[in-house]
Amino acid sequence: MLSIKDLTVNVGDKQILKGLNLEVKAGEVHAIMGPNGAGKSTLSHVLSGKAGYTITGGSIIYAGKELTELEPEMRAREGVFLAFQYPIEIPGVSNIYLLKAALNSIRKHKGQAEIDAMDFLIWVKEKIRLLDMDEKFLYRAVNEGFSGGEKKRNEILQMAVMEPKLCILDETDSGLDIDALKIVAHGVNSLRSENRAFVMITHYQRLLDYIKPDFVHVLADGKIVKSGTEELALELEEKGYNWLNEQAAV
Amino acid sequence: METKLVSYYSDSYSEHAALLSGQSVLWLQALRHAALETFAATGFPTLREEEWKYTNVTAIEKHRFKPVANSEAINAELLKTYLLDDMWNLVFVDGKFSAEHSQLDGLNNEVEFHNLAYVLATQPEKLEPYLAQAVSNDEHNFVAFNTAWFNDGLFLNIPAHQVLTKPIQILHLTVSPDCLATSRNIFVAGKNSEAQIIETFVGENAYLNTVVNEVFLAENANLTIHKLQSESKQAYHFGGTYVKQQPHARFQHHNFSFGALLARTDLHVDLETAAECSLNGLYLGVKRQHIDTHTRINHNKPHGISREFYKGILDNRARGVFQGRIVVAKDAQQTDSDMHNRNLLLSANAEVDTKPQLEIYADDVKCAHGVTVGQLEEKSIFYLQSRGINIATARNILTFAFANEMVEMVSIPTLKKLLATKLLNLLPV
Numbered sequence: 007m008l009s010i011k012d013l014t015v016n017v018g019d020k021q022i023l024k025g026l027n028l029e030v031k032a033g034e035v036h037a038i039m040g041p042n043g044a045g046k047s048t049l050s051h052v053l054s055g056k057a058g059y060t061i062t063g064g065s066i067i068y069a070g071k072e073l074t075e076l077e078p079e080m081r082a083r084e085g086v087f088l089a090f091q092y093p094i095e096i097p098g099v100s101n102i103y104l105l106k107a108a109l110n111s112i113r114k115h116k117g118q119a120e121i122d123a124m125d126f127l128i129w130v131k132e133k134i135r136l137l138d139m140d141e142k143f144l145y146r147a148v149n150e151g152f153s154g155g156e157k158k159r160n161e162i163l164q165m166a167v168m169e170p171k172l173c174i175l176d177e178t179d180s181g182l183d184i185d186a187l188k189i190v191a192h193g194v195n196s197l198r199s200e201n202r203a204f205v206m207i208t209h210y211q212r213l214l215d216y217i218k219p220d221f222v223h224v225l226a227d228g229k230i231v232k233s234g235t236e237e238l239a240l241e242l243e244e245k246g247y248n249w250l251n252e253q254a255a256v
Numbered sequence: 257m258e259t260k261l262v263s264y265y266s267d268s269y270s271e272h273a274a275l276l277s278g279q280s281v282l283w284l285q286a287l288r289h290a291a292l293e294t295f296a297a298t299g300f301p302t303l304r305e306e307e308w309k310y311t312n313v314t315a316i317e318k319h320r321f322k323p324v325a326n327s328e329a330i331n332a333e334l335l336k337t338y339l340l341d342d343m344w345n346l347v348f349v350d351g352k353f354s355a356e357h358s359q360l361d362g363l364n365n366e367v368e369f370h371n372l373a374y375v376l377a378t379q380p381e382k383l384e385p386y387l388a389q390a391v392s393n394d395e396h397n398f399v400a401f402n403t404a405w406f407n408d409g410l411f412l413n414i415p416a417h418q419v420l421t422k423p424i425q426i427l428h429l430t431v432s433p434d435c436l437a438t439s440r441n442i443f444v445a446g447k448n449s450e451a452q453i454i455e456t457f458v459g460e461n462a463y464l465n466t467v468v469n470e471v472f473l474a475e476n477a478n479l480t481i482h483k484l485q486s487e488s489k490q491a492y493h494f495g496g497t498y499v500k501q502q503p504h505a506r507f508q509h510h511n512f513s514f515g516a517l518l519a520r521t522d523l524h525v526d527l528e529t530a531a532e533c534s535l536n537g538l539y540l541g542v543k544r545q546h547i548d549t550h551t552r553i554n555h556n557k558p559h560g561i562s563r564e565f566y567k568g569i570l571d572n573r574a575r576g577v578f579q580g581r582i583v584v585a586k587d588a589q590q591t592d593s594d595m596h597n598r599n600l601l602l603s604a605n606a607e608v609d610t611k612p613q614l615e616i617y618a619d620d621v622k623c624a625h626g627v628t629v630g631q632l633e634e635k636s637i638f639y640l641q642s643r644g645i646n647i648a649t650a651r652n653i654l655t656f657a658f659a660n661e662m663v664e665m666v667s668i669p670t671l672k673k674l675l676a677t678k679l680l681n682l683l684p685v
């Protein structure tokens with residue numbers, strides 16, 4: 007589904023990603039861990055098409071296409087979804103309006119008619135129950151005045167409505183208490199399927215207790231420096247990221 | 257010796273004066289005469305005047321606007337769009353009251369409402385306590401001009417304790433080419449009374465519309481005025497509203513400025529003890545429109561509250577001007593005042609001049625103010641794009657949301673709907 011080869015990315019003159027490789031197949035769950043400033047959010051932004059990053063080398067093939075050639079909205083319509091580390095507040099635009107516009111943009115892209123207003127309401131209420139959110143969130147402005155945890159849940163709600171193929175979660179677990187974490191994990195798990203893949207960026211091994219990854223990667227200094235399974239996350243948690251530096255020095 | 261004309265509009269006055277209302281009312285004639293003299297001395301305001309330094313009105317002298325005796329036929333479609341349900345509608349065509357198009361069924365008998373020309377012909381003494389009392393001709397020469405030229409308008413007198421169950425809309429429709437429409441309106445809200453007014457300006461062709469509203473709120477009265485300025489894109493609009501609030505009176509103003517080639521709104525509020533006003537507005541300029549708003553709040557006595565929130569959107573080569581002046585008199589202790597102006601520039605050639613001005617002579621007051629001028633935020637646009645929405649739509653959604661906040665403050669459903677529809681039509685596709 008996603009094949010990243012030797013990706014190098016600059017912000018201005020500064021190289022942030024320094025030859026990153028990652029293979030993700032449909033149905034898989036990949037966790038990416040790594041120290042602050044390693045380039046995790048940069049990777050998620052580059053995948054979703056945010057401006058301000060210069061791709062200086064390598065390639066990103068998604069569903070057989072060079073992803074970087076698509077506008078951000080086309081990537082979204084083709085099934086790439088980013089749950090933002092810092093979701094944006096959009097005053098004056100209601101959640102339900104955005105959810106409907108998002109869903110319809112995808113339907114239109116697939117050549118389908120716009121969804122009927124009643125059908126949409128039923129659809130979205132089902133999703134909102136999945137995330138144990140109050141229905142009143144639908145009518146509030148997007149993320150405006152939401153707590154950190156509510157914003158993260160709202161990202162997953164958008165994901166559930168858009169039903170993407172490649173879900174990138176950038177520290178969705180940060181700032182969540184254990185109950186909220188369980189709810190978010192439940193939402194994510196219920197979306198797992200054999201034709202959908204997840205890339206979860208996280209700082210904490212605990213998320214992986216609730217969402218079982220198939221692979222765990224360590225991203226440090228702009229590269230994947232180590233890949234493994236769940237045990238790698240436990241080892242990292244125990245030994246800290248310095249352990250990697252020591253290994254690298256050997 | 258050659259004498260240079262200051263203004264066509266003073267020179268041609270005598271030609272048209274006989275058509276104007278109140279010819280036999282001596283005190284009015286004296287008032288008009290004095291106003292004309294004031295105007296004739298210097299003509300329309302110039303860029304040299306501090307309050308007019310961003311707004312050049314010389315184009316008006318290139319036209320020969322004049323009062324219209326017989327109006328062109330009304331565009332029925334236009335009228336239908338603006339005649340709102342669930343309210344009383346008073347229609348003025350080319351500045352003159354049109355009973356034919358007005359709808360006043362069921363308006364409470366105790367509420368006194370007549371067009372000014374009628375009152376001047378029948379009981380002119382009723383106007384004497386109010387006319388030129390909320391604003392003087394010295395304010396600026398558009399006021400003097402209006403006093404000299406006005407022909408009609410509305411006299412609305414709400415008795416004490418009356419609550420109007422529906423809003424009153426004053427619909428100013430200007431349809432004849434080169435029309436000079438000059439209207440003077442007097443709104444009197446008695447003690448403990450409550451009412452909502454909508455003044456709407458629409459039209460076709462090039463014309464000049466000058467309006468002066470004098471508003472008197474007795475103790476504890478509560479009045480809301482909505483202004484929808486949606487004049488023809490070739491028109492010149494100068495509208496002033498001058499409000500006197502007795503103690504504990506409350507006044508709300510919602511000002512939507514969308515139309516005209518050149519538009520200026522003056523809004524002055526005088527607050528006595530514990531009176532409260534809230535002024536909200538949205539100006540939206542495209543192409544080469546010039547939209548100017550000058551507000552002034554005078555806190556004259558203690559415990560007054562004022563809230564002011566204006567937003568502006570300027571696209572293409574449009575220019576906006578906002579000046580919000582708040583004067584807190586020495587006596588006006590415990591004043592609580594808050595003013596904000598936020599502007600969104602959608603093009604590199606659009607421009608806004610915004611200037612909050614606080615003059616505080618009391619020492620125990622709470623006054624906050626803030627001004628912002630900016631573009632749509634890239635991160636917000638990207639967020640919407642990442643949800644599948646194309647960039648042009650994303651920009652529109654964000655612009656609409658910015659503007660719609662002001663529409664949401666309006667409590668009359670039919671007006672709110674009309675405003676939202678207008679916004680959708682006006683914003684760049």
Ligand SMILES: Nc1ncnc2c1ncn2[C@@H]1O[C@H](COP(=O)(O)OP(=O)(O)O)[C@@H](O)[C@H]1O
Pocket residue numbers: 017020022040041042043044045046047048049058
């Ligand atoms: N817009 C930017 N301008 C300059 N430096 C940036 C920018 N975005 C990210 N960086 C830098 O790139 C590095 C990686 O950042 P980021 O991808 O946010 O890391 P992570 O998400 O792994 O904590 C950091 O050193 C950060 O300071």
Ligand SMILES: [Mg+2]
Pocket residue numbers: 046047048091177
């Ligand atoms: Mg990050």
